[in-house]
Structure formats: structure tokens, C-alpha cells
Amino acid sequence: xxxxxxxxxxxxxxxxxxxxxxxxxxxxxxxxxxxxxxxxxxxxxxxxxxxxxxxxxxxxxxxxxxxxxxxxxxxxxxxxxxxxxxxxxxxxxxxxxxxxxxxxxxxxxxxxxxxxxxxxxxxxxxxxxxxxxxxxxxxxxx
Amino acid sequence: xxxxxxxxxxxxxxxxxxxxxxxxxxxxxxxxxxxxxxxxxxxxxxxxxxxxxxxxxxxxxxxxxxxxxxxxxxxxxxxxxxxxxxxxxxxxxxxxxxxxxxxxxxxxxxxxxxxxxxxxxxxxxxxxxxxxxxxxxxxxxxxxxxxxxxxxxxxxxxxxxxxxxxxxxxxxxxxxxxxxxxxxxxxxxxxxxxxxxxxxxxxxxxxxxxxxxxxxxxxxxxxxxxxxxxxxxxxxxxxxxxxxxxxxxxxxxxxxxxxxxxxxxxxxxxxxxxxxxxxxxxxxxxxxxxxxxxxxxxxxxxxxxxxxxxxxxxxxxxxxxxxxxxxxxxxxxxxxxxxxxxxxxxxxxxxxxxxxxxxxxxxxxxxxxxxxxxxxxxxxxxx
Ligand SMILES: [Zn+2]
Numbered sequence: 001x002x003x004x005x006x007x008x009x010x011x012x013x014x015x016x017x018x019x020x021x022x023x024x025x026x027x028x029x030x031x032x033x034x035x036x037x038x039x040x041x042x043x044x045x046x047x048x049x050x051x052x053x054x055x056x057x058x059x060x061x062x063x064x065x066x067x068x069x070x071x072x073x074x075x076x077x078x079x080x081x082x083x084x085x086x087x088x089x090x091x092x093x094x095x096x097x098x099x100x101x102x103x104x105x106x107x108x109x110x111x112x113x114x115x116x117x118x119x120x121x122x123x124x125x126x127x128x129x130x131x132x133x134x135x136x137x138x139x140x141x142x
Numbered sequence: 143x144x145x146x147x148x149x150x151x152x153x154x155x156x157x158x159x160x161x162x163x164x165x166x167x168x169x170x171x172x173x174x175x176x177x178x179x180x181x182x183x184x185x186x187x188x189x190x191x192x193x194x195x196x197x198x199x200x201x202x203x204x205x206x207x208x209x210x211x212x213x214x215x216x217x218x219x220x221x222x223x224x225x226x227x228x229x230x231x232x233x234x235x236x237x238x239x240x241x242x243x244x245x246x247x248x249x250x251x252x253x254x255x256x257x258x259x260x261x262x263x264x265x266x267x268x269x270x271x272x273x274x275x276x277x278x279x280x281x282x283x284x285x286x287x288x289x290x291x292x293x294x295x296x297x298x299x300x301x302x303x304x305x306x307x308x309x310x311x312x313x314x315x316x317x318x319x320x321x322x323x324x325x326x327x328x329x330x331x332x333x334x335x336x337x338x339x340x341x342x343x344x345x346x347x348x349x350x351x352x353x354x355x356x357x358x359x360x361x362x363x364x365x366x367x368x369x370x371x372x373x374x375x376x377x378x379x380x381x382x383x384x385x386x387x388x389x390x391x392x393x394x395x396x397x398x399x400x401x402x403x404x405x406x407x408x409x410x411x412x413x414x415x416x417x418x419x420x421x422x423x424x425x426x427x428x429x430x431x432x433x434x435x436x437x438x439x440x441x442x443x444x445x446x447x448x449x450x451x452x453x454x455x456x457x458x459x460x461x462x463x464x465x466x467x468x469x470x471x472x473x474x475x476x477x478x479x480x481x482x483x484x485x486x487x488x489x490x491x492x493x494x495x496x497x498x499x500x501x502x503x504x505x506x507x508x509x510x511x512x513x514x515x516x517x518x519x520x521x522x523x524x525x
Contacts, residue, residue, distance in 0.1 A: 007269045007272060007273065008268065008269035011267070023390075031381075031392070034389060034390040035267065035390075041381060042381045042392070060288070060391075061284040061285070061287050062284060062287060062336075063280050063283030063284045063287055063335045063337075064283075064335065064336040065274060065277065065280060065335060066332065066333045066335060066336070067332070067334055069274045069277055072271065073268070073270075073271025073272060073276050074271060074272065074274050075271075075273075076272075076273075084274065086275060086280050087284065088284065088391060090393070091393075093393065094393060095390050095391070095392065095393050096390060096391040096392070097389070097390055098275055098388060098389050098390065098391075100273060100274065100275070106336055111287075111288060122273065123272075131272075133272075133273055
């Protein structure tokens, strides 16, 4: 039985207790980006630091991926493909982050609704490890 | 209006769609020969070339078929703006005074299905593609979904854009999809990326276009109907824009590169949107044509709903858009797409567009391309 591994090192702090996405923040102008990178595209400084991002935001826009993506690069299940939601979540005062959504029901998605960060398995890799990625789901209380 | 320094004196095109018997490069060569014949010149007369394809090899290898004349040939690679960038470069080469006569070439040949995105080349981590986020179609769905809610654009207006494209293409022998499709069928086709259905998206395709450019004061040597290039501008994204293939967007909302390229082109030409008689606007999908109408300055945000419902962008309408069927009906051979728009405008301004000719003698025409990772190219042509 394999173990659980993150889809990419450095993208988020899972499996920490209160896992967050890791972005970067510019020490000069305060611009926040995701994933973390050196160099600030807003003010062109190279003075940035890591920043753990908020885990609740609002749905800025969304779509539903209705057909199986080409593989590669897609690594998810294609044999039993089910449409999945994709959206941008606006993390207040920080950045808008693109993510898979846990629902693909167009009637359950509304621009402006509150969304919470989740971590869930996406696929099993060649070594039998369960690969964990991040997604956002509609918040319980709207 | 500023005095144009560059003219288009010859145009050539290989039909778009699927041509299994010809490679992408052969389609490019075909387009070049057509353009040479149109201007009544030979390949040896051409002093320089800018050419590009995204998926069909290096353009400069064409000289092995066209003739080893030793000309300056520069390859261009700039995503969906490859053709536009070749034209921009050729335009500047002539405007600078370096040469009198040159050619801009774009061609391509893509595999079937949605574009396969190379996340490494795009500077994105592997996780992005593995997650199922590396699809250009998702961006288009998300951009128009938000826009429709903000500006009250209906699903019916999206369908009208597609229906118009296929209707216009019916009269374009170089187009790929020439069968009109009713709006209901467009709305009911497979939902690929909400709110966009199968018939609201263009597909990767094949084709080639070549445009011969000359100094404006020498244009009459080659043609009785020179079409002047009043402006060509290319811009990339700035902070706050919302672009295709973005794991993140800035918290601040800003304008995209289309707004910037459009403003720059109008400034160079000394014109405004009110001077334009017809336009070819990037319509990777139906929503793009709607949003690009406003981003290029041809209407206010939200006005498109009325424009679509009243048929204002039809060939016989107040402001005809995508008269050759656009990307929706021609498909998108990435390297050639922007030059196809210019080719169509040259035909329209010459009065040679046949059954799809815009009435009342159009004098000024506009093109706009948009592509990853956030670039736009605009041209303004006049006769
Ligand atoms: Zn900064």
C-alpha cells in the first residue's frame, strides 16, 4: 500500500495540521502571487518572501471542464472521467488563485459565493502513491 | 490621419481546414506563390521575410522550395500572435527604411482535438497540467462566464456569434466549416466548458497566408489597388490583466493587452473606433468576439447584447465583424490566423470579397489577435 504524497513539493504545506497554499509576497510593494516565485511582476523587484495564503475566499469566476483533458499533461482518471469544476477564488487582500472545484454542478456555483480550501486525492502514481492536490469547495455556511 | 508608410501589395492564402496531402510548410509555400502572383513579382524580388508556425517547423526552411536567393529570413514564434508579429516586424522593417519590399508568412498544421499545452514551455509547473488546469478552453469559459453576469450577456447572443460565423463562411471558398448551423443546434451541442458549447469554439486547423509589403510610395509598381497599413501594434499583458494559463491573477483588476494594443494602434494611425468600417476580431470562441468588441473600443461593455440581438455585426449590419467566418469557421492554424484576418480585410477594401463583400465601399478595416500568455496584435488598414 502506497502512501500519500503532494502533487508538487513547495506548492502547499499539507500534510501540516492546518494546511495552506504557499504563495509569495513582495517585500517592496506587497504584491502576492501563487505559486511562490522569485521576482515581482508588479514592481519588478526581486525581493520576495514566502507567504502562506488564506484558506477562505470568494468565487471570482468558474467553468466546468466537460471533456477529458489530453494526457499527458493530465494525470487524473480518464477511464471514469467525470466533468469537474474549475474556478478562480479571490483570497481577500491577497491574490486570485485558480483551482479545481469539488463540485461540477452549475446550479451549485455562483460568482461571489464563499469557498474553502480542501486537500484531496487526484490519482495514484506509478509507485502506488496516492497523489494529493488542492481544490476549493462551497463553504458550509454561505 | 497620419500618412501611411507601408502598403500591402500582394496577398496569398492556402485554404484553411484539413489538407492531409500537404505539410504545413507546403501550405505556406503555396500561399507565398499566390501572393507573388497577386503582385506580379518573383521570389527573387523579395528582399526580406518574417515567417512563423507554431507546430509545423521553422519557416526559413521554405527557401529550399521557394529558391535560395540569400534574402534576410527571420523566424517568428509568438503563440497565437505569430502571424501578427511577422506582419508587425515586416511593417517596421519597411517603415525604418531598411528595405523596400518584403513578405510576412504564417502557416500551421496541428493535431486534432484541443491544443495540447506544453506547461514547461509556458513556464508552468507540472502540477498545473496534472491537475487538469492546462486547457485554454477553461480560460475562455471562465472569462465569458464572469462577463455575462457582469454585463447581462445572454446565451442566445453567444449562439448568434457562432451562427453568423458559419453563415459568413458559406461564401468563403478558403474557409473550413461552411455549413450554416442553426442557433438552437449551437446551444444544444456538447457543453465543453460552461457556458461554451462545441459549436462556440474554434478548432486547431491547418492553413497558410502570405502578405507582400512594400514602401507606400512604391506600391503602385506592384498593384493598382494598394492597401495601406496605417498601424500595426503588439502588446503583452500588464499587472491586473486576466489571461489564459494563469495559476493566479492579481488581486487588483486591470485591463488586458487588447485594450493597450488597440489604443496604441489608433494613436499610430491617428484614428478612432468611429473611423473603422469593419473588423476581424479574435474569436477563439463566441464569447471572445463579444468581449473583444468592447476591449477594442467599438462599444461600451454590455452594449453587445443589443448589437448581437439586432444583427449589427452582420455583413449588412452597422459594423460587420469577422466577415470571412473568423476563427470559428476557419479554425486556428496558430501561425497563420492573424494574417488571415489581414488577408480578408485586404479583399474587403479592394472590393474583391464576392458574395460576402461589405456594402458601401468600406475604406478602413481593423484586425485583432489575442493569444497566450497574454498578447494582442492590432492592425489598421485603409485604401
Ligand atoms: Zn513588488
